[in-house]
Amino acid sequence: MNRAASTETVDTLVIGGGIAGLQTALDLADLGLQVAIVEKEPSIGGKMIGLSKVFPTLDCASCITTPKMAATAHHENIRILTLAEVESVTRHDEDFSVRVTLQPRYVDEDLCIGCRLCEYACDADVADEFEGGLSAHRAIYIPFTNAIPQLAILDPMECNLCGQCAVACPTDAVVFDQKPREIEITARSVVVATGFETTPMGAKEEYRGNEIVNVISPLTMERLLAPHGPYGRVLRPADGKVPDSVAFVQCAGSRDRSLGVPYCSRVCCMYAIKQAMLLSGALPFADITIYYMDIRAFGKGYETFFQNASAMGIEFVKGKVARIDEAGDRNVEVRFEHIDELGQVEERTHDLVVLSLGMLPAADLRDRMPISVSSDGFVTVPKPTIEPCRTNEPGIFVAGTAAGPKDIVDAIAEAGAAAMAVSGYLKKREPAGDAVCAVSAGMEIR
């Protein structure tokens, strides 16, 4: 049912099809190595494909992620398995045996042509997680516009079994009784690029992120700001009002021992500033406030980005938010210590509040492969200074946020580094004589 053969051998198995996994796979494939990407979601693209724009260039995230996705999908040395979860990685001699479960799509991947006729025929609506739950898709659907692969997936929990999708499908691709399937892949090396999840909205009880509707996650704000997002403009979820006052609460899930997350998540200052800038474009008359402890605009061009935001009139208030409550008219009250104003405790009311959530490791790999994982769940790198991608298990490498929070550019650089480390490792394994062919300088113009 899935295209994967069960006794396949690849040079490298990349776990995770987010930006780090894609870049690692592309760099390896460009060296002529055979790569398989195992992605647990129905599409590759990871978190990045769901963003509106990226800092500090304000490039449209879709526009710069899709070329990487398409390049990966069309690369002759790369194969992509979606809805695929790694169960275990075990060493056999020099190679790894990787057990992968392929979750049912309820659509035959070889037959589906992505025409969406099933989607148009279906009348069961389901909250669209890709859009932060603010809009709906059908029970059978293409995950999102630029998903790769462009294949329908059926949500069996929401399907009312009317059968209209199967009737509408021109290729008879709908398979209601598809079952999970397990395959085994032999890999000469493995790259862990399992990425991150944001801190849960309810993690900090005082912020009541799961209770107050107008307290939203930063990923939901990304969708509100995306030109092709759920509303096509910025409206607050509780009542559809255009917000006049929006606040960002920094370190809502980072640098907080009470949450078990003592570390800095590296991206939240910058994404909040970026969202604030985009908001001031979308809502020119809105007041925008960022409550922070330290502004960490440390990357190339980031400090200038921060200074520009400040000059644009975005208010930066130094102070840790203590609690968040619902106020009248579905507004949100923020209580904080105003450090710049004699350290007074103040309350301010906003129409909409974004919790700048931190990063947690997305996958718990502890029992699935022979690598060690730090107490915070990120993959341990024994020699981070000069070997930033090597784990404690020879042949297994790590890239991107699986090894700790980082932004897109740092994840991409690290992905390249992981690819280099893998190819060096594989070269060392090879007997001599298979080295790179040397070609003397000279011109042969075709």
Next chain:
Amino acid sequence: MNSEEVKIGVYICHCGGNISDKVDVEKVAEDAGNLPDVTVSRTYTFMCADPGQELIVEDIEKHGLNRIVVASCSPSLHETTFRSAVVRGGLNQFLYEHVNIREQVSWVHASTGEATAKATTLVRAAIARVRHHEPLSLIRVGATSRALVLGGGVAGLRAALDLAVYGLPVTIVEKSSRLGGQVAEFGTVFPTGESGAELVRTLVRDVSALEEITVLTGARVTGATGYVGNFTVMVEQERGDGSTEDLEIPAGAVIVATGSRPYEPDMGEFGFGQFPEVVTLPDFIQILNETRADGDLTVNGKMIRRAAFIHCVGSRQIEGIQKPKPGRPLNENCSRICCTATLKAESDLIEKFPGVFVYDLYRDIRTYGRNHEEIYERASRDGVSFLCYEPATPPVVTMAAPDDTGNLLITVKDNLTAGMEIEVAVDLVVLAVGMEPADVGPLAESLKLPAGADGFLQEVHPKLRPVEMAVAGVVLAGTCQSPRDIEESCASASAAAVKVAGLLTRGHVDLEPYVARVNADRCEGTGICLSQCEYDGALKIVESVIDGRAIRKAVVNEALCTGCGACVAVCPTRAIDINGWTLDQFEAMVDAMCADPVEVASD
């Protein structure tokens, strides 16, 4: 053009609203669809997404299209994306024309009517131009199987090691007499607490063990020529007897790892140069490392009981508050490593000399990295007293009164104490200086390597292509690109190495075919073109004798020509054109734009 019937496919991208919110894309597609030879004209939400690309592939197969136009974003983003779709459809990739209706239309025009009219006009011009496209081939040239790494610090060593292990010969060119750069002098490094010198020793040992690596120390690059796959780098190396030797090193790719240098404070900046008790962080680390723990910490003969560390010296500078140095812009960037390095130095100081009281004067504490927050927490636990200042009111360092507890007095408005002005008397002031790019030298000029406004070398795309440069075959490793720590420098070095490995592993490189071509029938050998050509060897005049007559003709070296077009403009007989950008094409575009102006609909 051959006699084949032209069938043009036109695709207008919505860009998910980025374009279609401002441009009436259906109207643009309709206008294009009515033009002669346009077989298909469509719109789609995201042309760059797989279904968008597949539209092109399918239409080529179904309708026999032989020219494709996509109107979407900037060609720098997606021209190659669509070219590859055209190839998958079975056409030559250069039978493609890209129109930018996002950066040049929807994002810059307020009126829908004007934006739609402009998009329509640009698409019409592209259709006129694409008719004249011919199939072209990439120019394939052999590549030298050797990389040259400029700079023997940790980034350079890491990159060299990676490539050598992969099997590629590498030459490291280091200007000083030893490898290792600044890290060798750091003492212990964060966040691991390893010895910097030991890290360098490990890398140097591994480098020395590999016969693929040639190390040239005491060597400077004096210039470079060539292009991707075939650079020649001129190097001058000092010899033991004081003389120098000139070397020419052929290299398929160049890794620039020239690093950074600490910011040198101005005379009087926070008392630097004015008071001997004011030192920079690198100097302090050296003093601390060289002082025995069983004695007192003395600096310039004075015992230190109280020390203050001031952050953001030469970083995060703001126009109007700081003055730029002559010939250099303000350092507006954050130097990324100084917060953690400073906090670590404070704890190291307290650990070695528990009696010393430490003040930390900061703007924002940026301990962003993995296990860096712990270093901040440790400094707090160790009793460091933090004072937070605003950029507009930086601390002022003056001489203390004779009866004060220290030699120097720091006055600072502290945000953490309700903005009150606080005075602290100290014996030592340590300035946490930022990073400035080191001088890249003549290589930058020879190969025209671009630098940003901050002086650091500029990558192709700060998000997606962080280690490549606009000059093909030249990549960036470490702090020559921007401030970063050892881990990040090594990650970028390995990422740079993998690009070089990918480039040189095939033994050849493919260059774009947009180069000059000479129509020998028209060329009269005037040589005017040659006088305008800026690229050595790209053009020459060849003399031959035919039927007893000496004939002079211009000849192009396709590998060296950049397709700039300077020769085209001056040719009196119109004998030179640029492949894919011919004068006929420009004329066709201008005609299409002017013949029948698009009416602007009112909004």
